[in-house]
Amino acid sequence: MHDDDIANTMRALGHPVRLEILRILATQQQGQCCCADVTDSLTLAQSTVSQHIKVLLDAGLIERKPHGTRNRYCLRHDKLAELNSAFGGLLKGLAPVAANKETEQA
Amino acid sequence: MHDDDIANTMRALGHPVRLEILRILATQQQGQCCCADVTDSLTLAQSTVSQHIKVLLDAGLIERKPHGTRNRYCLRHDKLAELNSAFGGLLKGLAPVAANKETEQA
DNA sequence: CCGGTTGATCGGTGAATTACGATGGAAAAT
DNA sequence: ATTTTCCATCGTAATTCACCGATCAACCGG
Known part of the structure; x- marks a missing residue:
């Protein structure tokens, strides 16, 4: 994962509504989470929610499974991992050099 | 740390230049990192770098220590932690429900 | 078929972000 | 004291973001 990818993903996570959406998806059992569910627990217009979902989708953090008239969304735990x-x-790379140099073996 | 704070910090990290700045600060020994150093390893205007630094500053990720004519910047490892x-x-909260213990109620 | 529902996408608006050069003020060097 | 260096800040243009209502394709139930 390169800087640009990380930054991209971070930006996708850089909005409270999107964090909330992820949480909502997490609490539903996988497969039960359609856009409408998310929308009416969020006091936002459906189009806005859809757009946030798209951002998460583009970042690869969630997955869309078309299922009849409803779409199902679920977290991509692989991406999350x-x-x-x-x-x-990233954080390790930012750690103080002094702390790294002695305990560097595997 | 609330959702808004997390989202805020994430957004601060959501730009490759800012990640790079953090890395630059990490590689210098603490206290040696002035704005000029960052600027000329970055092919960006000084004002732009200063602005990015301000974002990181506002997010609390770095610290400014005025020191004569140069300002020193360093990472705030406490914030990073x-x-x-x-x-x-956050990620734990997103983990599959099955993996969460039932002792979730606190 | 026809009507109802879901939800992605389009168009628009206002705010925020990113970039730049220019300005100004404070310390260091002369 | 004057000059030089450093750099935060201002002003500004271009781009992107967040939000909305409206629309339209797709699917399901009559």
Whole structure:
């Protein structure tokens, strides 16, 4: 994961509504989460929610599964894990050099 | 750390130049990092760099120490750690419900 | 078919972001 | 004291973002 990708993902996470959407998706069991559900727990217009969803989609953080008249969304836990490790790597890279140099072996 | 704070910090991290600035600050030993150093390893105008620095400053990710004619910047490792735990908590909250213990009620 | 529902996408508006050069003020060097 | 260096800030243009209402394709139930 490169800087640009990380920054991109971070920006996708950089909005409280989008964080909330992720949480909503997490609380529903996978497969039950359609756009309408998200919309009416969010006091935002449907188009706005759809747009936020698109951002998360583009960032690869969630997945769309068309299912008849409703679309289902769910978290992409693989991406989340990837992001987690990338984020860990980022923070590790920012750690003080003095702390790294002795405990550097594997 | 609330959603808004997390989102705010994430947005601060949501730009490759700012990630790069953090990395630059990390590689210099603490206290040696003035704005000019950052600027000329970045092919951006000084004012632009200063603005990015301000964003990081406002997010609390870095610290300014005026020092004569030069300002010194350094990472705020405490904030970074805080962010790390907040991020971990976020991801944990997004983990599949099945993986969460039932002792979730606090 | 026809009407109802879902939800992505389009068009528009106002605010925020990103970039730049220019300005100004404060310390350091002369 | 004058000049030089550093750099935060201002002003500004271009771009993107967040939000909305409206629209339209697709699907399902009659």
